[in-house]
Amino acid sequence: MTTTEIPGAPGEPPLVPGVAGGLPLGGGGVAGARSLRRMARAVTANRKATVGIVLLLLFCLVGAFPGVIAHDSPNAEIYQRSLGSPSAAHLLGTTSFGQDMFAQVIYGTRPVLLIAFGVGLGATILAMLIGVSAAYLGGVWDGALSLFIDVLLVIPAFPLLIIIGSYLHGATTGVMIAVVTAVSWSYTARQLRAQALSLRGRDFLEAARVRGERAMYVIVVEIIPTMTSLLVASFLTNALYAVLFSSSLEFIGLGDPNQVSWGTMLYWAENNEAFQTGLPLWIIVPGLCIVALGAAFALLNYAFDEIGNPALRPVRSMRGKRVKRPR
Amino acid sequence: MRFVLRRLGFFVLTLWVAVTLNFLLPRLMPGNPALAVLGKFKGAVPPQALKALEAQFGLDTHQSLITQYVHYVGDLASGNFGVSLTTQPGTSVSQIVLHAIPWTLGLVGVATVLAFILGTLIGIVGAWRRGGRLDSILPPIFVIMTVIPYFWIGLILILIFGVKLHWLPYFFSYNYTLTPGFTWAFISNVLEHAILPGFTLLITTIGTWILTMRNTMITTLAEDYVRMARAKGLPGHRIMLDYAARNAILPNLTGFAMSLGFVVGGAILIEEVFNYQGVGYLLLQAVNNEDYPLEQALFLLITVAVLVAILLSDIATAILDPRTRASR
Numbered sequence: 001m002t003t004t005e006i007p008g009a010p011g012e013p014p015l016v017p018g019v020a021g022g023l024p025l026g027g028g029g030v031a032g033a034r035s036l037r038r039m040a041r042a043v044t045a046n047r048k049a050t051v052g053i054v055l056l057l058l059f060c061l062v063g064a065f066p067g068v069i070a071h072d073s074p075n076a077e078i079y080q081r082s083l084g085s086p087s088a089a090h091l092l093g094t095t096s097f098g099q100d101m102f103a104q105v106i107y108g109t110r111p112v113l114l115i116a117f118g119v120g121l122g123a124t125i126l127a128m129l130i131g132v133s134a135a136y137l138g139g140v141w142d143g144a145l146s147l148f149i150d151v152l153l154v155i156p157a158f159p160l161l162i163i164i165g166s167y168l169h170g171a172t173t174g175v176m177i178a179v180v181t182a183v184s185w186s187y188t189a190r191q192l193r194a195q196a197l198s199l200r201g202r203d204f205l206e207a208a209r210v211r212g213e214r215a216m217y218v219i220v221v222e223i224i225p226t227m228t229s230l231l232v233a234s235f236l237t238n239a240l241y242a243v244l245f246s247s248s249l250e251f252i253g254l255g256d257p258n259q260v261s262w263g264t265m266l267y268w269a270e271n272n273e274a275f276q277t278g279l280p281l282w283i284i285v286p287g288l289c290i291v292a293l294g295a296a297f298a299l300l301n302y303a304f305d306e307i308g309n310p311a312l313r314p315v316r317s318m319r320g321k322r323v324k325r326p327r
Numbered sequence: 328m329r330f331v332l333r334r335l336g337f338f339v340l341t342l343w344v345a346v347t348l349n350f351l352l353p354r355l356m357p358g359n360p361a362l363a364v365l366g367k368f369k370g371a372v373p374p375q376a377l378k379a380l381e382a383q384f385g386l387d388t389h390q391s392l393i394t395q396y397v398h399y400v401g402d403l404a405s406g407n408f409g410v411s412l413t414t415q416p417g418t419s420v421s422q423i424v425l426h427a428i429p430w431t432l433g434l435v436g437v438a439t440v441l442a443f444i445l446g447t448l449i450g451i452v453g454a455w456r457r458g459g460r461l462d463s464i465l466p467p468i469f470v471i472m473t474v475i476p477y478f479w480i481g482l483i484l485i486l487i488f489g490v491k492l493h494w495l496p497y498f499f500s501y502n503y504t505l506t507p508g509f510t511w512a513f514i515s516n517v518l519e520h521a522i523l524p525g526f527t528l529l530i531t532t533i534g535t536w537i538l539t540m541r542n543t544m545i546t547t548l549a550e551d552y553v554r555m556a557r558a559k560g561l562p563g564h565r566i567m568l569d570y571a572a573r574n575a576i577l578p579n580l581t582g583f584a585m586s587l588g589f590v591v592g593g594a595i596l597i598e599e600v601f602n603y604q605g606v607g608y609l610l611l612q613a614v615n616n617e618d619y620p621l622e623q624a625l626f627l628l629i630t631v632a633v634l635v636a637i638l639l640s641d642i643a644t645a646i647l648d649p650r651t652r653a654s655r
Binding site for chain 1: 337340341344345348349352353356470471473474475476478479482483485486489490589592595596599600610611613614615617619622623625626629630633634637
């Protein structure tokens, strides 16, 4: 097929430069350290990526050390309801239960992050295993797995999550990760299957087959490294949807109501008529946090798209072209 | 024809999976949560209906799983979805659902059609004047919109226009004190109550239409026949609408066919936030009350609506664009 391919030495990931099947292949094949350094440089050069990564790191720090930032315990109902409005002692005021709202927002970061990373990783790995296996095994296996993916893809995800959630009676963080992963991996699986199909018949895969490698080895060592940018995109997209899905489920009371997180804050705020009782921050602040975390994942996703696929970068030359247009 | 048959086969298969999920889920969960609720409400439900529920949730342990399953599918096929346990105890589920459907169709349907028309037009003009003011402001805004939970946008609109400004009502679909009927007072009240949830839906869904239309339109504008039209000296609006937009609208049209399927269940959280008595609100009510038969029926309804829409949009694409026929 292409002449640019240089099959890697045995045991080393193959070097596949350029674009295959119309999809960007990130630095996948290039040996670890160099590709990492290149990625780091790309991230610092791209403004979207910088903003995204800074936001995400900030949330990670808050999620890792909530006690350092907030002095109050998030669950303690120790303050007067009259302290509702913000003050120096309570930056965001207190809830109608007398909890410190700032502490709740800070402590609420960790579960959301855990769910985002858990689902991002889980859904990507599941999609990778099933999608790539379907493409590599082909034949009846491909037919069956693809059908499975397609069926799952068209069953409405959020109603299904609601139904599952209603049987669970308060999904803890771990259960939430499992459930959201189970309904959201299919889209990525389809993408990865298509990408793996486009690699079919490539020389380096032929070489591996001739060497007599087992199917699992070929999938893990030869095929998957060529999909790095798709995998990164999948992680980020699934993480973003996990944030939105889990917050929505918690908002309607299907999360663990005793766990402090942004979604359950919204649930309690709505149930206690936060707007009507003069506590709008109870709804505004957790919502803004969800938006900011979602934006971090989305920005990183756009940035990686632009890094991997130069055609998507913002067009500056268009203004020049416009002048020539007859209008 | 073969294509249509294959899509029909897929339709039936997916429907079967949804039905089977409904059947298996309560049985897979630790302790079968439906049992507890059934036990609590035994008195409220007539004994005959209870028997159907036993098959639905596996209460009757004497029967084998397969017998239960056959019963369950048979009941569904004959249109028997059981009775509500807690929301309106004893009332047949189909009746409750039928009352909710018109509200959702009215609110979400109108908002979906409006969003499609407006979004497509904005996308056309945006791509035509690429780099212009419309094109540089709107896409980034709607990209940001995709990371905001829809229900939160609804809440913020309630805060601004309902609680602070007192401009619009934001609770229920009409004022409780009015008697429903074909009077102007009632109809205008219903319309007034639909504005905020409808607007929330509009601004949360319009972005997709704008972005897809704009992106396909940009590709189409680079085609030779558009250049040809320019060379002929045709007026700008004719090139924009008859040459470019007409060819670029296909993805949006099929997307629209598909989105009609999501009308039924697509606004669950927005209906919840505004306490709007549609299908989504009913679903969450059923969830809160642990009314499992009602939940199951609503999930099936939502899934069927989506499946029918996908089937129709597939067929529509095949009819409208011959190129897609071969590739499937």
